[in-house]
Amino acid sequence: MQDTSTIGDKYEEDYELLSADLPDWTSDFRNEAMLAFKQIGLPIHRKGNEKWKYTNARPIAEPQYSLAKFEEIGLDTIKNVAPWNDSWVNVVFVNGLCQGIFTSDTASNIQVFNIASDELPPNIAKLVGGIVDYSDDGFAAWNSAFMSDGSVINVPDGDNSGTVINMIFFNQGLARTVNHPRVLVNSGKKSNINVIENYVGGGDNHTLTNSVSEIYVGESATVNHYRLMSETDHTYDVGYGRVKIDTDGKFNSRAFFRGCGIGRYDLNVLVDGENASCDLQGLYFTSGNQHMDNFINIDHSKPHCQSNLFYKGILDGNSRAVFGGTVLVRKEAQKTDSIQSDKNLILSPKAEVDSKPALFIYADDVKCAHGATAGNIDADTVFYMRSRGVDLETASRLIIYGFAGEVIDKVEIEELRSYLEKAFLTSLPNHRFEF
Amino acid sequence: MSKIDKLIEVKDLRVSVEDTEILKGINLNIGEGEVHAIMGPNGSGKSTLANVIAGRPGYTVTGGDIVYKGESLLEVDPEIRARAGIFLAFQYPVELPGVRTWQFLKSAIDAVRKENGKDELSVREFDQLLEEKRKLVEMDPDLVKRSVNEGFSGGEKKRNEILQLALLDPSLALLDETDSGLDIDALRIVSHGVNIFKGPEKSVLIVTHYQRILDYITPDYVHVLVDGRIVRSGDSKLALELEEKGYEWVRGSIGEEVNS
Ligand SMILES: Nc1ncnc2c1ncn2[C@@H]1O[C@H](COP(=O)(O)OP(=O)(O)OP(=O)(O)O)[C@@H](O)[C@H]1O
Numbered sequence: 001m002q003d004t005s006t007i008g009d010k011y012e013e014d015y016e017l018l019s020a021d022l023p024d025w026t027s028d029f030r031n032e033a034m035l036a037f038k039q040i041g042l043p044i045h046r047k048g049n050e051k052w053k054y055t056n057a058r059p060i061a062e063p064q065y066s067l068a069k070f071e072e073i074g075l076d077t078i079k080n081v082a083p084w085n086d087s088w089v090n091v092v093f094v095n096g097l098c099q100g101i102f103t104s105d106t107a108s109n110i111q112v113f114n115i116a117s118d119e120l121p122p123n124i125a126k127l128v129g130g131i132v133d134y135s136d137d138g139f140a141a142w143n144s145a146f147m148s149d150g151s152v153i154n155v156p157d158g159d160n161s162g163t164v165i166n167m168i169f170f171n172q173g174l175a176r177t178v179n180h181p182r183v184l185v186n187s188g189k190k191s192n193i194n195v196i197e198n199y200v201g202g203g204d205n206h207t208l209t210n211s212v213s214e215i216y217v218g219e220s221a222t223v224n225h226y227r228l229m230s231e232t233d234h235t236y237d238v239g240y241g242r243v244k245i246d247t248d249g250k251f252n253s254r255a256f257f258r259g260c261g262i263g264r265y266d267l268n269v270l271v272d273g274e275n276a277s278c279d280l281q282g283l284y285f286t287s288g289n290q291h292m293d294n295f296i297n298i299d300h301s302k303p304h305c306q307s308n309l310f311y312k313g314i315l316d317g318n319s320r321a322v323f324g325g326t327v328l329v330r331k332e333a334q335k336t337d338s339i340q341s342d343k344n345l346i347l348s349p350k351a352e353v354d355s356k357p358a359l360f361i362y363a364d365d366v367k368c369a370h371g372a373t374a375g376n377i378d379a380d381t382v383f384y385m386r387s388r389g390v391d392l393e394t395a396s397r398l399i400i401y402g403f404a405g406e407v408i409d410k411v412e413i414e415e416l417r418s419y420l421e422k423a424f425l426t427s428l429p430n431h432r433f434e435f
Numbered sequence: 436m437s438k439i440d441k442l443i444e445v446k447d448l449r450v451s452v453e454d455t456e457i458l459k460g461i462n463l464n465i466g467e468g469e470v471h472a473i474m475g476p477n478g479s480g481k482s483t484l485a486n487v488i489a490g491r492p493g494y495t496v497t498g499g500d501i502v503y504k505g506e507s508l509l510e511v512d513p514e515i516r517a518r519a520g521i522f523l524a525f526q527y528p529v530e531l532p533g534v535r536t537w538q539f540l541k542s543a544i545d546a547v548r549k550e551n552g553k554d555e556l557s558v559r560e561f562d563q564l565l566e567e568k569r570k571l572v573e574m575d576p577d578l579v580k581r582s583v584n585e586g587f588s589g590g591e592k593k594r595n596e597i598l599q600l601a602l603l604d605p606s607l608a609l610l611d612e613t614d615s616g617l618d619i620d621a622l623r624i625v626s627h628g629v630n631i632f633k634g635p636e637k638s639v640l641i642v643t644h645y646q647r648i649l650d651y652i653t654p655d656y657v658h659v660l661v662d663g664r665i666v667r668s669g670d671s672k673l674a675l676e677l678e679e680k681g682y683e684w685v686r687g688s689i690g691e692e693v694n695s
């Protein structure tokens with residue numbers, strides 16, 4: 001049995017064409033990745049494949065995609081579908097390729113580079129690919145081989161401006177195209193930054209967004225990372241987040257998935273310095289035939305660290321969600337304090353979730369807990385509300401708001417929070433719990 | 436306006452849960468301005484009666500009727516009953532994680548007002564009203580900022596029920612063991628809330644196990660429910676007598692039903 005698809009000639013041709021325009025420093029990196037991609041291929045079987053056990057990647061892997069082409073679009077279109085503030089550093093991508101950086105903030109010391117450019121300082125260029133292990137992961141290898149555009153955010157030591165870097169990856173939905181966004185965030189010592197990665201758009205044609213983001217959280221730095229995904233039933237979205245946290249660093253991740261055909265977010269956090277911590281929260285909403293897979297790994301290798309993993313899902317229609325959360329506490333990671341939970345609200349009898357939180361603990365002095373729940377709203381809850389005069393629809397909405405609000409309310413960036421309230425609350429289909 | 440002497444009529448009401456008959460022919464009339472108390476042993480059907488009047492799903496009415504303001508309630512949805520002025524203070528109030536007290540109560544009051552041809556309250560009007568009622572039940576201001584009942588102590592939940600009673604100002608209040616689990620001060624505050632609510636056009640049905648709440652809220656009638664039947668009715672002295680003699684005393688008298 002063949003476990004992966006073979007890579008057609010088309011991808012090799014595209015690879016050659018792409019290479020002509022890219023700076024020399026990327027060649028070795030990309031060649032190596034291309035070799036790996038050809039060897040590994042893409043996953044098409046679930047059996048025996050722990051990483052893709054609950055998600056069928058075959059529909060994503062099988063089509064032959066063309067590389068998406070850039071087309072300039074009006075900023076108004078972007079502002080209609082994504083949170084925006086002129087004072088943020090807004091980086092707009094269309095079909096994976098950069099249209100430009102738009103900001104009224106001229107004082108910021110934060111550097112934003114194009115990832116595959118000659119301007120990239122060598123000390124930063126060498127971080128590219130540093131925390132992505134694509135040796136058994138065809139999608140990540142594919143992205144690396146085709147890395148031609150994306151952003152590098154370099155935050156100087158001590159930069160506490162709390163600047164918001166707003167990266168918008170707008171997908172026009174060109175038929176059978178793939179785009180490979182690539183992001184690198186390097187936050188200096190004692191810096192503090194907000195990074196938004198927003199994947200939006202799509203259309204009636206099949207497209208694939210295959211992104212990789214690497215985030216280095218410096219010593220005593222705080223990175224607040226927001227990942228948004230809101231596409232159409234015809235889009236596939238495979239995203240990798242690779243994070244390494246240095247001593248006393250903090251990584252706060254908020255992931256909001258509003259649905260696409262098949263979505264997969266593979267987040268891997270190395271808690272790699274003493275007293276480092278990560279707080280990973282997420283909210284996903286799926287409907288129709290959508291599928292969302294959150295595959296999250298936290299790796300504790302140093303003592304006195306904390307991690308919090310808190311995801312919530314709302315499932316409607318025939319949709320499926322997967323939550324695979326694994327916390328690894330290595331032998332050296334004494335005094336680790338780790339909690340993980342995944343709670344799901346199932347709105348339809350045909351929706352299903354596979355929630356598999358797991359803990360692997362090799363240190364003996366730790367505090368760890370995990371749990372998962374999936375359920376409908378109980379009849380008592382709804383009756384309590386109705387007995388106060390609140391009708392079934394309003395009661396259902398208040399319950400869904402309440403459930404989602406637990407994650408949304410904590411978003412401190414106002415434009416982002418109100419965008420999310422709209423995306424997750426006011427625009428949700430009216431739902432009526434039946435009893 | 437003349438006093439309606441039958442605000443609600445429970446007529447030979449029979450109720451089952453999953454083929455087990457729980458209420459076996461209840462007759463009860465409550466007139467405007469009256470306070471009735473229902474006492475009885477655990478499992479006798481007191482909550483069932485209150486719940487069925489409020490329209491809780493899960494019960495099957497197999498016989499009889501409940502007539503409220505002249506119309507049968509049996510086919511009426513619970514939210515419509517609430518808007519028509521029926522309020523149930525739950526024996527076990529439900530926690531609503533994530534649902535903001537403010538939002539919930541505003542939705543409730545606006546729904547009731549709308550049904551009665553009134554405009555929704557403005558945010559300011561509602562804030563004022565909520566603050567007034569919160570003070571009435573001496574509830575911690577932080578609690579109304581939290582999710583409904585989430586993490587509330589037993590006593591705080593009961594107070595929250597009375598806060599909602601005060602806000603919604605119904606015609607008929609069904610208080611299911613609102614006094615259980617209250618400390619002495621809370622009992623006084625809750626009783627005060629009920630007494631403020633009471634009036635010539637307001638009726639109250641108190642389900643309780645103890646005389647002590649009846650020291651604050653004097654009932655016009657006391658009924659004893661045993662095994663799905665009202666086995667005895669009387670005035671407020673009946674509660675005192677029960678306290679003294681226990682339920683064995685009325686169990687012995689099953690059959691000598693005396694209705695108010
Ligand atoms: N939903 C239900 N499913 C199964 N049995 C039920 C249900 N509701 C009530 N019962 C049963 O009906 C009987 C009466 O219950 P009810 O709650 O009305 O008693 P109660 O008089 O209020 O008791 P308590 O004083 O303990 O509150 C009990 O035997 C109870 O177990």
Ligand SMILES: [Mg+2]
Nearest residue numbers: 481482483526
């Ligand atoms: Mg009861």
